[in-house]
Structures are given as structure tokens and as C-alpha cells.
Amino acid sequence: MSGNDSTNQDTIFGRMVLEQSLCSDAELKQCVEEMKNRTSPATLEDLMLEYGYITMTQSERVKNTLRESKTAANQIPGYKVLGKLGSGAMAVVYKGRQLSLDRTVAIKVLPKRFAEKADYIRRFYKEGKLAAKLNHNNIVQAIDVGEAGGLYYFVMEYVEGKTLHDDLSKGKVFNESEALEIIIQLAHALEHAHAVGMIHRDVKPKNIMINNEGIVKLADMGLARETDDIKAAKSEKGKAFGTPYYIAPEQIRGEIDIDGRADIYALGATLFHMVTGRVPFEAKTPSEVMKKHLKEQLVPPDHINTALTAGISEVIEVMMAKNTKERYSNMEELLVDLEAIRDGQPPLRARQKFNIGALSEIEGGEAIHFDDEHSHYDEELITKYKVGMIVLGALAAMLLLAVIFMAAS
Numbered sequence: 001m002s003g004n005d006s007t008n009q010d011t012i013f014g015r016m017v018l019e020q021s022l023c024s025d026a027e028l029k030q031c032v033e034e035m036k037n038r039t040s041p042a043t044l045e046d047l048m049l050e051y052g053y054i055t056m057t058q059s060e061r062v063k064n065t066l067r068e069s070k071t072a073a074n075q076i077p078g079y080k081v082l083g084k085l086g087s088g089a090m091a092v093v094y095k096g097r098q099l100s101l102d103r104t105v106a107i108k109v110l111p112k113r114f115a116e117k118a119d120y121i122r123r124f125y126k127e128g129k130l131a132a133k134l135n136h137n138n139i140v141q142a143i144d145v146g147e148a149g150g151l152y153y154f155v156m157e158y159v160e161g162k163t164l165h166d167d168l169s170k171g172k173v174f175n176e177s178e179a180l181e182i183i184i185q186l187a188h189a190l191e192h193a194h195a196v197g198m199i200h201r202d203v204k205p206k207n208i209m210i211n212n213e214g215i216v217k218l219a220d221m222g223l224a225r226e227t228d229d230i231k232a233a234k235s236e237k238g239k240a241f242g243t244p245y246y247i248a249p250e251q252i253r254g255e256i257d258i259d260g261r262a263d264i265y266a267l268g269a270t271l272f273h274m275v276t277g278r279v280p281f282e283a284k285t286p287s288e289v290m291k292k293h294l295k296e297q298l299v300p301p302d303h304i305n306t307a308l309t310a311g312i313s314e315v316i317e318v319m320m321a322k323n324t325k326e327r328y329s330n331m332e333e334l335l336v337d338l339e340a341i342r343d344g345q346p347p348l349r350a351r352q353k354f355n356i357g358a359l360s361e362i363e364g365g366e367a368i369h370f371d372d373e374h375s376h377y378d379e380e381l382i383t384k385y386k387v388g389m390i391v392l393g394a395l396a397a398m399l400l401l402a403v404i405f406m407a408a409s
Contacts, residue, residue, distance in 0.1 A: 010044040023053040110152040128154045131221040138189035140219040165205035173277040180342045185216035191331035194260040203266035204246045244286040245279040252290045261324045268319025276304040311341045314350040
């Protein structure tokens with residue numbers, strides 16, 4: 001095996017171990033660094049076993065999955081497998097060649113252990129069929145979905161490049177203009193999906209690809225749902241579908257009538273991560289993270305990264321409003337503000353939303369601080385304001401009594 005082949009195998013093995021939650025990101029990075037520093041050759045598997053991060057049984061299970069998938073993938077008629085690209089919790093993805101058109105493609109294969117479960121097969125087919133309904137330059141194009149000898153596969157456009165997660169996992173913090181360029185492309189992709197009656201429901205850095213020409217591609221329709229699919233909506237009632245760090249509150253609650261505004265929230269959470277270098281809400285467990293999405297106030301992004309303009313911070317806050325009525329109504333409305341910020345203009349729709357939000361709070365008996373430059377809900381400030389008004393009222397009453405007493409005397 002050549003050095004490059006060995007490195008590729010280590011990379012695939014590491015990704016699969018990590019994505020199956022068999023080790024932490026820090027543990028994986030430690031082993032990768034150790035591989036570089038050791039004078040005698042050692043595989044990633046060897047080091048992870050040595051440090052006790054995985055067991056021998058877990059290691060064999062991962063390798064068996066990879067072997068089975070590769071053998072099966074070579075059975076797909078009309079395609080030739082060239083190598084492995086990566087793996088996830090539910091599928092292994094290969095780089096391949098479509099023989100009839102002599103073009104490079106990506107082939108997603110359902111592992112044998114899932115191919116025996118009707119529910120997984122149904123979801124796999126559904127992903128391919130939903131993806132086939134989309135035709136946009138910023139969405140990974142579906143090519144084929146099928147079954148051969150008990151093997152279920154989904155063929156799609158091959159994207160030469162990286163994922164947004166690759167950059168963020170290395171600690172990159174995007175500057176405002178670079179982040180806007182990526183998010184605007186994604187907003188156009190989602191605008192197209194919503195126009196044909198589909199919501200993605202899992203917008204996140206791992207599902208965002210950037211090719212070598214800088215074109216952004218939205219991938220993975222595994223959780224996508226058609227907005228008029230009432231049967232699917234009712235069957236999923238009360239269940240949280242999505243990724244904890246980026247999931248919208250209404251998805252956490254398992255509401256039936258979710259719409260494109262759930263994707264706006266997830267896109268806002270992704271943009272927050274890009275420009276601050278951290279996810280919007282952090283906690284020790286996924287359930288605690290989701291509780292924060294439901295209850296905890298968002299820290300304004302420009303309070304974390306002071307290089308950001310007030311405009312982009314306002315837009316993110318509106319995108320991530322917990323109440324869907326206070327978010328952007330649709331992608332078209334969001335794009336107007338995103339493109340305004342890109343062009344050095346204020347996000348007028350976001351500021352209008354802030355004004356409406358302030359009025360609704362006041363009408364509901366709550367005060368809110370609003371600043372023309374930037375507005376944020378501040379409970380401590382509100383409390384001080386209320387106490388101050390009470391004190392001023394009391395002083396005014398005492399002064400009035402004194403005046404009346406002096407006049408009477």
C-alpha cells in the first residue's frame with residue numbers, strides 16, 4: 001500500500017470512528033498528531049487502540065463496515081468505484097465513475113446492517129427522490145437511486161473541495177464578507193427548495209460543501225420533507241428531527257406545521273458559528289443544548305466578535321428569533337438584507353422586525369430597550385428601568401404632597 005493510500009485509509013477510519021461517537025474530536029486529533037511525530041510507522045487504528053480510545057471490537061466493526069460497503073459498491077451496474085470519500089452514521093460514500101457518461105460521481109451506499117430494515121430503506125429512497133426534484137447550482141445534484149442484489153445506493157454529483165465543517169473544526173473564524181458570500185449562495189439554494197415545496201430541516205456546516213472554484217453546494221436531503229406531506233408530518237409529531245447545535249425551536253418541539261423559517265433559523269445558527277467561531281448554544285449534552293435553543297437568550301454575535309458590523313448581528317438575531325413570527329418570513333426577505341449588508345447598506349427589514357418586536361413586548365406589559373444603531377433585549381436593564389421609574393414616581397408624589405401641605409399652611 002502506498003503512503004497516500006495509507007493516509008486515505010487512516011482518514012476514512014478516523015472519520016467513521018468520530019461520526020459513530022466512538023471517540024472525541026480531541027482524542028482523534030491527538031492520535032493524528034502522534035502519527036506525524038512517531039519515527040516508526042503506526043496506523044491511526046494502532047494508536048487509538050494503544051491509548052484505549054476504542055476497543056478491538058469497535059475497531060473490527062468499523063473495518064468490517066468499510067469492507068462490506070466497498071465490496072457491495074463494486075456490484076452497482078454502470079458504475080466503477082474509485083475510492084472512499086467518507087462515511088456517516090447511516091451510509092458510506094465513495095468516489096466513482098459513471099461508465100455511460102464517463103464522469104466522476106459520488107455514490108452513497110446503505111450499509112448491510114441498515115439494508116435489512118424497511119424504515120431505513122424507505123428513508124434512503126426518499127432522500128434520493130426528494131433531491132431529484134431540485135435543480136440548482138448551489139445544491140448537490142441527484143443522479144440515480146436504486147437497488148442491486150440487495151444493495152441500496154444513491155448516486156449524486158461529485159464535489160471536489162471541502163465542507164464548511166472542515167474549516168470550522170480547525171478553528172477558522174470567517175470574516176464578514178467571506179461569510180456573507182457563502183450564506184447568500186445557501187439562501188438562494190434554500191429559496192429554490194422552498195419554492196418547490198421542500199424544507200431541508202438539517203442545514204449545518206457538515207452539509208455545506210465548497211468546491212475548488214468557491215461554489216457553495218447544499219447537500220444531504222436525508223431529513224428533508226415536503227411541506228404538503230401531511231402524513232409524514234403527523235407521523236413525526238412530537239419528535240425532534242435535526243442537529244442539536246443548529247436546530248430550530250419548533251423542530252425541537254416536534255411541531256407539525258413547520259415551514260421554511262426552520263431553515264432560516266438553522267442558516268442563522270450556521271452563520272453565527274462562522275463569524276464567532278463557536279456554536280450559538282453550548283452544553284454537555286444534546287438535550288441541554290436544545291433546551292437553550294428553546295429558552296436561553298442569544299448572545300449578540302457582535303458582542304463576541306467586535307469586528308462585526310451591527311447590521312450582520314441584527315440579521316442573525318432576526319434569523320434566530322425563537323418565535324417564528326419574529327423571524328424573516330421567507331428566504332426572499334432574508335436575501336434583501338443579506339445583500340444590503342454585503343453592499344454596505346443597513347438591513348432595513350431586520351430593523352423593522354426589531355421595531356415590531358419592541359412594540360409587541362410593550363403591548364404585552366414588558367418594556368424593551370431599543371437603540372437606533374443596535375437593539376437587544378436586556379432583562380437587567382429593564383429591571384433597573386422599572387426600579388428607577390418607581391423611585392421617580394415616589395419622589396414626585398412626595399414633592400406634590402409637600403407643595404400641597406405648604407399651600408394649605
